[in-house]
Amino acid sequence: MMKAIRALTFDLDNTLWETDVSILRAEDAMARHLRSLTPTKWMANFNLEAFHAIRKEVVQEQPKIAHNLTIVRKETLKRWFENRGATKAVAEDLANEGFQIFYEERQNVTPYPGTVATLAQLYKNFKLAAITNGNADLMAMQIGRYFQFSLQSQHFPKPKPAPVMFEEALKRLKVDPHECIHVGDDIEHDVIGARQVGMKTVWFNTHSYIPEGINLADFVITDLRELLLLLKQHG
Numbered sequence: 001m002m003k004a005i006r007a008l009t010f011d012l013d014n015t016l017w018e019t020d021v022s023i024l025r026a027e028d029a030m031a032r033h034l035r036s037l038t039p040t041k042w043m044a045n046f047n048l049e050a051f052h053a054i055r056k057e058v059v060q061e062q063p064k065i066a067h068n069l070t071i072v073r074k075e076t077l078k079r080w081f082e083n084r085g086a087t088k089a090v091a092e093d094l095a096n097e098g099f100q101i102f103y104e105e106r107q108n109v110t111p112y113p114g115t116v117a118t119l120a121q122l123y124k125n126f127k128l129a130a131i132t133n134g135n136a137d138l139m140a141m142q143i144g145r146y147f148q149f150s151l152q153s154q155h156f157p158k159p160k161p162a163p164v165m166f167e168e169a170l171k172r173l174k175v176d177p178h179e180c181i182h183v184g185d186d187i188e189h190d191v192i193g194a195r196q197v198g199m200k201t202v203w204f205n206t207h208s209y210i211p212e213g214i215n216l217a218d219f220v221i222t223d224l225r226e227l228l229l230l231l232k233q234h235g
């Protein structure tokens with residue numbers, strides 16, 4: 001069955017690296033920067049909880065932007081400052097600047113142990129690509145060199161688990177669904193999504209529990225290095 005495998009697609013956040021750490025650091029840097037630019041009272045009550053509450057409001061009002069985390073973040077910042085009395089223009093400038101700081105810091109990720117070596121090995125025998133619902137800029141990172149391309153949901157009408165990004169990846173990799181394994185940590189977005197278009201699936205279990213529905217994946221790994229063995233055993 002695995003003999004036919006010619007390509008692998010990877011989720012990014014919490015699959016190649018742990019995201020929470022880099023996001024928190026990025027949000028912290030963003031807040032610090034915005035504090036340095038604005039009147040004290042504008043950022044006085046700024047904390048993650050308050051920021052996320054506004055974000056929830058924004059997404060509820062504009063569900064169509066939910067899959068574009070760049071726009072969501074900018075719109076949230078804009079509203080934050082407008083709520084504090086900034087003009088639309090000022091709020092927009094601050095949102096853009098805040099986002100830039102966040103975005104740069106957010107790319108500063110540390111791959112899980114063994115990830116780089118595994119990709120370096122896989123890349124010799126398989127075509128590799130990434131499919132993310134986040135805004136990590138993989139191709140600008142060191143490990144981007146192992147990938148042919150990275151698809152971000154912000155450039156598509158719908159995020160994973162919708163078929164559109166998987167289908168585009170298969171088309172660009174020039175492989176049939178059954179020739180491609182998708183690897184990801186999210187049962188719904190990655191396993192169910194990829195399975196729906198006929199791809200093989202590897203669930204990267206970063207949790208210490210096995211949720212219901214895990215039998216949906218063809219394989220389960222807890223360390224990316226297991227992929228090498230898995231492909232060898234079945235290839």
Ligand SMILES: [Mg+2]
Pocket residue numbers: 011012013014015184185186
């Ligand atoms: Mg993920």
